[in-house]
Amino acid sequence: MAHPDGLDFLVNRSDWKQHRFDEAEAPEIREGQVLFRVDRFAFTANNITYAVVGDMIGYWRFFPAPAGWGRLPVMGYADVVESRHADVAVGTRCFGFYPMSRYLVIRPGSVEESGIVDAAAHREGIAPTYNTYSPTEGDALHQPEHEDALMLMRGLFMTSFLADDFIGDRGFGEQAVVISSASSKTSIALGHCVSTGGRARAVGLTSARNEGFVRSLGCYDEVRTYDEVGDLDASGPVVFADMAGNPAVRRAVHEHFGSQLKHSCSIGGTHWEATQSGDDEGLPGPNPEFFFAPAQIQKRSAEWGPKELQRRIADAWSGFRSFSESWLEVRREAGRAAVARVYDDTLAGRTEPRHGHVLSLWEPGA
Ligand SMILES: NC(=O)c1ccc[n+]([C@@H]2O[C@H](COP(=O)([O-])OP(=O)(O)OC[C@H]3O[C@@H](n4cnc5c(N)ncnc54)[C@H](OP(=O)(O)O)[C@@H]3O)[C@@H](O)[C@H]2O)c1
Known part of the structure; x- marks a missing residue:
């Protein structure tokens, strides 16, 4: 036909x-x-x-x-x-x-x-x-009444769940996870995982335009705009989770935290025009590392078994999906x-x- x-x-x-x-x-x-x-x-x-x-x-x-x-x-x-x-x-x-x-x-x-x-x-x-x-x-995750949320955020949430798990698993001892493009759905999911996990504070970095929205979410312990990076507390160890991929923001974070920056995790590139505008020449602190979610899936599947991994993701997804109803x-x-x-x-x-x-x-x- x-x-x-x-x-x-x-x-x-x-x-x-x-x-x-x-x-x-x-x-x-x-x-x-x-x-x-x-x-x-x-x-x-x-x-x-x-x-x-x-x-x-x-x-x-x-x-x-x-x-x-x-x-x-x-x-x-x-x-x-x-x-x-x-x-x-x-x-x-x-x-x-x-x-x-x-x-x-x-x-x-x-x-x-x-x-x-x-x-x-x-x-x-x-x-x-x-x-x-x-x-x-x-x-197991399908609920007909939540198909829109599943389409919009299931993949993004899975990445953030695994990134949070990876950061905790590597034992960086961070007191805060600083997350760029804090208004993006992937970052909101990461902020939610970090702040509900209780291991570290979730700090969101965003543009002035989206600051009000990010503050209203409640999944970040602290919110700053990109030009306020210098105001963040740099007295303890932090991890940077970079969703923006903006070289200028990355440099500001690396320079401000210096040796307190224990890991720099490249996850996204929302500021796609800026990503092409600079480089990491002479960047202080650790080299940014691309986060590869499948590697964490493989590691946890071997340690926990695929069923247990799926169960944990499903549990966490259900909490995040309920939270998403508020925004x-x-x-x-x-x-x-x-x-x-x-x-x-x-x-x-x-x-x-x-x-x-x-x-x-x-x-x-x-
Ligand atoms: N590595 C992986 O496996 C993986 C998996 C999932 C997602 N990600 C990445 O995570 C990022 C977020 O994705 P999402 O779908 O969650 O995004 P989204 O919800 O659509 O994010 C929108 C936000 O991104 C920023 N933004 C978007 N377009 C922009 C532009 N042209 N110029 C400047 N800022 C812009 C703004 O945030 P601010 O104003 O707060 O900066 C905007 O509020 C993407 O880069 C995505 O590829 C990676």
Whole structure:
């Protein structure tokens, strides 16, 4: 059966400010393939980072696109509308990485209750967790009424849970964890993990524009703007969790804390234009280290067992999701204009941090 109503949002891989929509026909699926109808997906600054590091980490390889253009991966839910795979039933709803499109074709390799892995040739070599679609039926975290929060924050929360666990596990003896881009959802999750864990104080660094919002959250013990780094207490050991990736902010933190900075953890790059504007030449303190969440998953899976790790993440997620009800405003929108606007606003850093954008390319009646 042909689906002539395909639609893809494409980003120019060498100039992320340029984008276009291509009307596409979802290919007729072949033996062994499955067709997803992408229902809804979340869009945050994290997806912009996928474009920034797309060539380095391979995010542009997730989904085929015309030469020079890319389809950004987004977390969302989709339903199987056609299947030529014996083990995947029409109607299966899955959480996973989808393109900003109406349809996605996959070629399932392994099919289990807990996950369907896309074994399409272009996804070879990409980490299995990125290629896995989780059927809602076999997903312990799935709650139909909380799908929006799951799309928006499940992946981000998991990173922050693991980063907090990594910092505690390494025994830096920190009295505070200083977190940049404190208004981002990933940082809010980390602030929440640190402040509820009780091991250290959570200190948020943010822009003047977002200071009021960050203060209102209650998940940070202290909040400062980027130009107030010099006011922070530097008398005890600290760890820096860098979500902004801004060389000037990183330098200010390293210079202020000097030898009290026990670890500098690079997690994100929300200030993507600034990331290209400086370097770490002569940076005092420890060398910034990229945080690699899969390594912490592997370590804890070996020590605790995968089930216990999942149980701890599920417990912590449930506390964080409840907390998010006090600040997160989900904004659901559909259609080309909405998708393009949210993309442009997120790229330019114009979105309100309390908003969680959930999008669809299916307009009512389309
Ligand atoms: N390494 C990993 O495994 C991993 C996993 C998950 C997320 N992350 C990273 O964590 C970061 C946060 O992602 P998120 O989805 O949580 O973000 P988000 O909630 O959409 O964050 C929005 C905030 O980011 C800052 N920002 C966004 N765009 C900006 C721009 N163009 N210029 C300046 N500031 C901008 C602003 O914070 P301030 O005003 O407070 O600076 C803004 O309030 C991303 O870089 C993401 O890639 C990394």
